[in-house]
Amino acid sequence: MILILLGAPGTGKGTQGNLLATHYNIPKISTGEILREAIEKKTELGNKAKKYMDLGNLVPDDVIIGIVKERVKEKDCLNGCIFDGFPRTVKQAEALDEYFEIVGLKLDYVLEFKLSRNKIIERLTGRLVCRNCGKDYNIISKAPATDKKCDDCGGEVVQRSDDTEATVKNRLLVYEEKTKPLEKYYRSKGKLATFDAEGTIQEIQDKIIQFLS
Ligand code: ADP
Numbered sequence: 001m002i003l004i005l006l007g008a009p010g011t012g013k014g015t016q017g018n019l020l021a022t023h024y025n026i027p028k029i030s031t032g033e034i035l036r037e038a039i040e041k042k043t044e045l046g047n048k049a050k051k052y053m054d055l056g057n058l059v060p061d062d063v064i065i066g067i068v069k070e071r072v073k074e075k076d077c078l079n080g081c082i083f084d085g086f087p088r089t090v091k092q093a094e095a096l097d098e099y100f101e102i103v104g105l106k107l108d109y110v111l112e113f114k115l116s117r118n119k120i121i122e123r124l125t126g127r128l129v130c131r132n133c134g135k136d137y138n139i140i141s142k143a144p145a146t147d148k149k150c151d152d153c154g155g156e157v158v159q160r161s162d163d164t165e166a167t168v169k170n171r172l173l174v175y176e177e178k179t180k181p182l183e184k185y186y187r188s189k190g191k192l193a194t195f196d197a198e199g200t201i202q203e204i205q206d207k208i209i210q211f212l213s
């Protein structure tokens with residue numbers, strides 16, 4: 001099964017993607033996570049990407065397309081995968097279609113997540129993540145039990161450098177301008193399924209699984 005998760009930042013794509021990956025036993029490919037890992041490791045890619053990410057801008061298409069093509073070649077993707085945060089531009093979507101065509105794979109669905117702008121800003125600017133295990137928290141709704149320490153692993157809980165209010169607002173603008181056109185792109189191919197991202201994590205997950213089965 002091949003799925004794409006589409007939606008503005010803060011709509012819960014990553015969370016749903018992790019659950020779906022476990023449920024279907026296929027990997028989730030998150031370009032954002034790959035880039036953040038590269039930044040942590042201070043690789044050439046990481047140093048280049050950080051400049052774009054901290055401002056809430058997109059990393060150039062050719063860089064991203066290269067990363068994804070390398071990743072999907074790996075053995076764990078043999079039974080499919082879930083793309084989270086990719087594609088984010090029409091150019092990326094076209095490159096992915098071309099790749100599927102060449103290797104003879106078929107995209108099943110694009111799951112789109114919708115949430116109001118206010119909710120998105122509240123979720124993202126309040127979001128905290130564990131530097132060690134990646135578990136996420138929220139200052140308002142899901143704070144760690146001990147100040148700045150991860151409940152699960154004791155790691156340091158921090159704000160992502162692109163979750164500041166100014167960067168979040170730019171990420172939303174960039175989403176509207178560059179990524180929103182993918183809605184039409186995939187709808188016209190009959191692949192788009194839209195979900196309200198307002199409910200609980202479990203409610204949304206149930207709706208998706210029901211839809212897919
Ligand atoms: P979110 O969905 O919460 O914005 P991600 O972790 O998916 O977060 O992405 C964080 C940042 O990484 C983006 O703002 C962008 O700079 C970069 N990035 C991730 N995926 C892509 C992509 N497919 N194309 C271009 N830039 C990307």
Ligand code: ZN
Pocket residue numbers: 130131132133134135150151152153154155
């Ligand atoms: Zn942790």
